[in-house]
Amino acid sequence: MIGCYHLHMLIPRHGRALLLLFMLSGCAQKLPIDEGRMVIALPGAPVNVDPRVATDAYGEQILQMTHASLVGRDGAGDPLPDLAERWESPDPLTHIFHLRPGLRFHDGRPLTSADVRYTFTWILDGANRSPHRGLYRHLAAIETPDARTVVFRLSEPFAPFLSTMVRGIVPAGSPARGYAPPVGAGPYRIDDLSPDGEAVLSAYDGYYGGPPAIRSVTVKFVPDSNVRFLELKMGSVNFTLNGVDPDLLPAASLAGRLVVEEGPGGNVTYLGFNLRDRALSDARVRRAIALAIDRETIVRTIWKERADIVSSILPPGSWAYDPDLPAVPFAPARARRLLDEAGFPDPDGDGPLPRLRLTYKTSQNEVRRRVATVIQDQLRQIGISVDIQSLEWGTFFSDIKKGNFQMYSLTWVGISDPDIFHHAFHSRSAPPDGANRGGYSDFEVDRLTESARREPSREKRREMYRRVQRILARDLPVFPLWAGRNLLVRDRGLTGFRLTPNESYGPVREMRIVPDPATPSTGGPR
Amino acid sequence: MKRYLLGRLLRTIPVVFGVVTVVFLLIHLLPGDPVDIMLGESAVPAQKEELRRELHLDRPILSQYASYLSGIPRGDLGVSFRSREPVLGEIARRIPATVLLAATSITVAVLVALPLGVLAAMRRGKAADYLSGFAAMLSLSIPNFLLGPLLVLLFSVQLGLLPVSGYGAGRPLVLPAVTLGTGMAALLTRMVRATLLEELRKEYVTAAIARGLPYRSAVARHALRNALVPVVTALGLSFGAVLAGSVITETIFSWPGIGRLLIQAIDARDYPLVQGCVLVIALSTVAVNLATDILCARLDPRIRYE
Numbered sequence: 001m002i003g004c005y006h007l008h009m010l011i012p013r014h015g016r017a018l019l020l021l022f023m024l025s026g027c028a029q030k031l032p033i034d035e036g037r038m039v040i041a042l043p044g045a046p047v048n049v050d051p052r053v054a055t056d057a058y059g060e061q062i063l064q065m066t067h068a069s070l071v072g073r074d075g076a077g078d079p080l081p082d083l084a085e086r087w088e089s090p091d092p093l094t095h096i097f098h099l100r101p102g103l104r105f106h107d108g109r110p111l112t113s114a115d116v117r118y119t120f121t122w123i124l125d126g127a128n129r130s131p132h133r134g135l136y137r138h139l140a141a142i143e144t145p146d147a148r149t150v151v152f153r154l155s156e157p158f159a160p161f162l163s164t165m166v167r168g169i170v171p172a173g174s175p176a177r178g179y180a181p182p183v184g185a186g187p188y189r190i191d192d193l194s195p196d197g198e199a200v201l202s203a204y205d206g207y208y209g210g211p212p213a214i215r216s217v218t219v220k221f222v223p224d225s226n227v228r229f230l231e232l233k234m235g236s237v238n239f240t241l242n243g244v245d246p247d248l249l250p251a252a253s254l255a256g257r258l259v260v261e262e263g264p265g266g267n268v269t270y271l272g273f274n275l276r277d278r279a280l281s282d283a284r285v286r287r288a289i290a291l292a293i294d295r296e297t298i299v300r301t302i303w304k305e306r307a308d309i310v311s312s313i314l315p316p317g318s319w320a321y322d323p324d325l326p327a328v329p330f331a332p333a334r335a336r337r338l339l340d341e342a343g344f345p346d347p348d349g350d351g352p353l354p355r356l357r358l359t360y361k362t363s364q365n366e367v368r369r370r371v372a373t374v375i376q377d378q379l380r381q382i383g384i385s386v387d388i389q390s391l392e393w394g395t396f397f398s399d400i401k402k403g404n405f406q407m408y409s410l411t412w413v414g415i416s417d418p419d420i421f422h423h424a425f426h427s428r429s430a431p432p433d434g435a436n437r438g439g440y441s442d443f444e445v446d447r448l449t450e451s452a453r454r455e456p457s458r459e460k461r462r463e464m465y466r467r468v469q470r471i472l473a474r475d476l477p478v479f480p481l482w483a484g485r486n487l488l489v490r491d492r493g494l495t496g497f498r499l500t501p502n503e504s505y506g507p508v509r510e511m512r513i514v515p516d517p518a519t520p521s522t523g524g525p526r
Numbered sequence: 527m528k529r530y531l532l533g534r535l536l537r538t539i540p541v542v543f544g545v546v547t548v549v550f551l552l553i554h555l556l557p558g559d560p561v562d563i564m565l566g567e568s569a570v571p572a573q574k575e576e577l578r579r580e581l582h583l584d585r586p587i588l589s590q591y592a593s594y595l596s597g598i599p600r601g602d603l604g605v606s607f608r609s610r611e612p613v614l615g616e617i618a619r620r621i622p623a624t625v626l627l628a629a630t631s632i633t634v635a636v637l638v639a640l641p642l643g644v645l646a647a648m649r650r651g652k653a654a655d656y657l658s659g660f661a662a663m664l665s666l667s668i669p670n671f672l673l674g675p676l677l678v679l680l681f682s683v684q685l686g687l688l689p690v691s692g693y694g695a696g697r698p699l700v701l702p703a704v705t706l707g708t709g710m711a712a713l714l715t716r717m718v719r720a721t722l723l724e725e726l727r728k729e730y731v732t733a734a735i736a737r738g739l740p741y742r743s744a745v746a747r748h749a750l751r752n753a754l755v756p757v758v759t760a761l762g763l764s765f766g767a768v769l770a771g772s773v774i775t776e777t778i779f780s781w782p783g784i785g786r787l788l789i790q791a792i793d794a795r796d797y798p799l800v801q802g803c804v805l806v807i808a809l810s811t812v813a814v815n816l817a818t819d820i821l822c823a824r825l826d827p828r829i830r831y832e
Contacts, residue, residue: 047608047794129580134573176610195609195619196782196790197693222691222780226675230683231690394558394795401562432562432571 031235033493033513037216040508041228041237045196045221049181051168052123055131057413062199062219064505067168067184068208070097070116070150075264075500076319077416079162083111083169083185083208084150092157092456093140097165099148104206105171106189113144118172120152128176135164157454159461160417187212187509196221212509213496229489232258238491241503242484246304246367252489261488262306263499266315269307269411271375271479275439277406279356284342286476289407290328291335292382293375299482302370307482312469313412313424315483317501319458320418320465325473335382346383354385361389361408363396368409375409401431403439409481414502418465422449425468425477440477534819538812545808546598546801550591553792553800560607560795581607594801603805604798608791613802617784621806623693624783627776628768630699631707632761638711639757643718648745650723658715665712670771674705674778691780702779706771710764717757725749755826762818766811 032039046059051067054060071087072080079087084097103111120142123130138158143151154161174182181190187209188201199219205211220237222228229248231237233255244252252258271289273280280286299307310316311325336346344355360376362368369390376386386407391399400408412420423434426449427441445468452464472478486499496511561574561583578584582593597604603613646658668676678701682690692698725731726749734744773785784803791799 045790047790048610053610126576129577194782195616196780196786220692220780223786224675224691224778224780227678227691227778227780230675230678234682234686234690236690393793394556397562398557398559432574 032218033235033238033491035216036214036513037218038214038239038494038508038511038513039218039220039231039237040505041220041222041231041240041243043221043225043228043243044223046199049190049193049199050176051170051184052119052128052132053130053176058221061503061505062190062201063168063184064186065188065201065217065508066181066186066190067170068186069167069169070165071162072506073163073166073416073502073504075317075502077163077317077502078319079165083116084165087162089456092159092454093154095152095154095161097150097152099150100208101148103185103208105185106183106204106206107171108206109171109183110147111169111171111185112147113150114147115172116150116169117142117144118174119167119169122170123167132167157456159453159455160419163417166416188217207509209509213512214508217508232489232491235491238494239488239497240490241488241499241505242486244487244489246302246306246487249304249306249487249489257492259490259492261490261497261499262485263488264308264315264317264501265484265486266317266415266501266503267411267413268310268313268315268415268483269409269481270313271481272400272405272408272410273438273477273479274403274406275477276403279342279344279358280406282342283475284338285344285356286479287328288335288338288342288382289379289384290476290479291331291338292384293378293479293481294330295481296330298371298374302367302374303482303484306485306487308485310480310483311473313415313420313472313478313480314418314465314469315415315501318415318418320462322466322469325469328473328476328479332378332382339382339384344383354380355383357385357387358406359387359389361391361396361399361405363393364390372409400437403431403437405437411484416502418461419449419453421445421465421468421472422453425449425472438477440475442471442475445471531816534816538809538816541812542805542808546595546805547591549801549804550594550797553795553797554587554590556795558795560797594798598805603802606791606799607796608794608799613798616787616799617802617806620782620784620787623781624769624772624776624785626695626699627702627706627772627781627783628765630703631705631768632710632765634703634707635710635714636761638707639714639718642711643715644722644745644750646715646719647722647726655719658719662712662715665708668708670705670709670774671778673708674701674775677701677705691778693780693782698779702775702781705778706768706775709771710761710768713764714757714761717760718753721753721756722749725753751825755822758818758822758825762815765814766807769807769811 042058042061044058046054046062047056048054048059049062051063054063068083070082070084072082074080083099083103085100087095087097089095099111099113105111120136120139122128123132124136124139126133138154138156138161139152140155141153143153145151168184168186170182170184181193183189187204187207189204190199191202192200198221201217201219203212203215222231222237225243225245228237228240228243229252232240232244232252235257249260253260273286275281295309299305299309308316311327312321314321339355346355347353360372362372372388372390376388379386399405400410423429425436425440425445426434427436427446429436430439431437448464448468452461455461455464486501486503488497488499490497493513493515494511495514498507498510500507561577561581582590594604601614605611606613606616609616642658646655649655678690681688681701688700689698726745731744731749734748735741769785772783773789775781776783776786777789784806788800788803791803
């Protein structure tokens with residue numbers, strides 16, 4: 001006789017009751033927003049939350065909420081008062097900052113000029129191995145004539161100096177302790193930080209700008225983009241900036257509790273060329289490639305209109321951006337003529353043989369791979385055969401830095417000053433000294449970018465950088481493609497966040513939770 | 527027994543040595559410079575050289591290797607390039623999460639596989655057998671990166687019973703553990719069925735029933751016990767697969783374990799952290815397999831410690 005077992009026999013009656021209770025308990029929990037809490041999802045965990053050493057984007061984003069700097073930055077890249085209420089530069093080598101009165105750190109200690117000096121001295125001390133040390137190589141001395149005045153003396157004029165002052169200040173004597181970040185003086189304090197888990201922040205009542213309205217903020221590290229979206233949909237996450245894939249945005253818009261906002265972005269994607277390559281050293285070939293790429297179609301189909309076509313690697317919101325730059329149109333017929341002129345005629349008319357074969361390197365990011373496929377198809381239309389190599393990030397970036405490429409695509413992230421042109425296009429900025437990876441060299445660009453970084457006048461610098469941008473638009477050492485728009489997906493019950501091109505989380509301090517009678521937020525599952 | 531254990535422990539040394547050596551060579555051969563990744567593009571060459579010296583990356587690779595090997599017996603696995611924390615501390619912080627996830631998923635797998643496998647064997651050729659076979663094939667065919675989001679859609683979004691992601695021993699654990707345990711449950715179900723059927727055909731079972739022992743008792747007391755020996759062996763061997771699967775599962779569910787740490791370390795070319803993670807995974811796999819062998823011997827007295 002064969003025994004007969006039923007699964008319900010495996011779970012005793014009291015076990016079933018417990019299971020039911022366990023499942024029902026899921027429906028009874030309150031959502032964070034109902035408790036006055038906001039949960040922000042970041043796509044990754046910060047490696048470090050110490051302003052003196054943090055380099056990763058996630059660490060920086062948390063620091064924007066927790067640590068105040070001498071100066072902030074507006075959407076155009078211009079400095080704004082932060083801990084310093086004002087500043088002046090009596091000569092190009094001297095910058096004087098005046099601190100606000102009554103500043104205090106989260107632990108109640110007064111914030112004085114000594115703390116400012118300590119922060120930057122710590123970074124400059126080679127023993128501390130701060131990755132930001134190179135940024136302050138022009139600093140010759142830091143003086144503190146009184147508790148509210150700091151004087152920075154430079155060894156040579158360096159016009160982008162103010163942009164380097166966006167660096168969180170920590171109390172004098174703070175050791176670097178990995179996952180125990182030093183206290184700051186920003187609108188939120190860090191109560192708890194668990195690596196790979198979450199950071200719990202609470203409002204700091206002593207913040208000079210007044211205490212934030214949302215008293216508790218949890219920053220959750222959610223690497224999977226689908227999971228991030230589902231968390232938003234469920235209400236267990238209330239806010240994510242550039243954390244939802246463009247493909248999922250229509251679904252986010254349809255979800256009753258979510259609102260999608262977008263604004264101009266500051267990260268410019270470009271196509272890089274290796275000018276040491278025989279074919280690509282000819283500006284006509286580079287222009288032909290640019291003319292053959294239909295950026296509007298790519299922005300419409302892959303980016304779902306969530307990107308702006310650009311003509312410079314400087315974001316359009318920057319104070320130095322040249323709005324009159326000539327745009328490269330989509331003109332495949334002109335592209336073919338240029339290739340003919342450059343000595344790459346079509347070998348067999350409508351036949352399969354290409355005029356030219358090129359490799360295109362990109363990372364394994366799904367969107368980038370799709371972009372590469374479309375560009376491959378568009379270049380095939382003008383007779384250029386493209387071999388796509390999609391590489392793991394470390395390998396890809398290593399190849400790019402070594403000049404081991406013909407074409408590649410990358411994005412400039414967080415450009416804060418037009419001095420980027422010196423870094424990316426000066427003939428002496430080849431890796432490892434800079435990011436001139438394609439080997440571009442132009443005497444006029446060298447001269448202008450050197451002069452501009454020494455020029456204290458904003459107007460004169462703007463004119464110099466506009467000339468640089470026009471030369472680059474003529475030579476096309478890289479082809480600027482688009483700037484992705486910043487996309488905020490937030491709970492309808494949150495208000496007050498201002499999107500900035502540099503993706504700053506600073507405006508979180510201005511946010512509020514508002515009751516939304518149209519969308520009851522309680523009772524849902526989390 | 528002591529001699530056997532000592533022998534097994536000694537045999538782990540070349541295994542671990544091999545793993546450490548291969549990983550050390552592979553990670554150093556990979557393109558990508560940790561100094562570039564740490565310092566970013568704004569760093570000047572002198573600064574990079576300085577950091578390279580401090581991290582001992584300027585030394586010949588053999589010297590770095592010897593230095594790493596000499597630290598292992600002292601428990602010194604180096605300092606993480608990215609977080610500047612001791613590697614051992616970094617790993618220790620994540621071990622509880624990974625152990626909790628792995629242990630729960632294995633428990634889920636066993637709790638599902640045993641009754642289903644027994645049911646399928648005892649009702650061979652019937653609907654229950656076909657259904658369990660179908661469910662096992664389906665579970666084996668769905669990769670974790672697909673199963674995880676599907677479970678989230680059903681249990682979190684549609685039914686609202688469980689959280690989408692997070693860390694904890696209660697409700698946040700359910701979906702990751704089921705995701706990780708499903709494939710193993712399917713494998714074990716088929717194995718329990720196959721080995722039990724084989725035992726049921728043996729003469730001692732027929733003899734036991736002929737002596738008047740009820741069929742269920744013959745299965746439960748005799749056949750199942752013998753059938754479990756290869757199943758336990760398979761369970762031990764699949765521990766490595768569970769740890770490998772945890773890399774994906776931990777990423778999907780934002781679970782702060784070693785798998786996720788390993789991915790981050792590889793991305794950052796954090797050599798000491800990658801080596802440390804792999805060393806711990808290798809050691810735990812060896813330890814689990816040793817424990818499996820001991821358990822097998824206790825289940826089947828015919829197995830001797832030699």
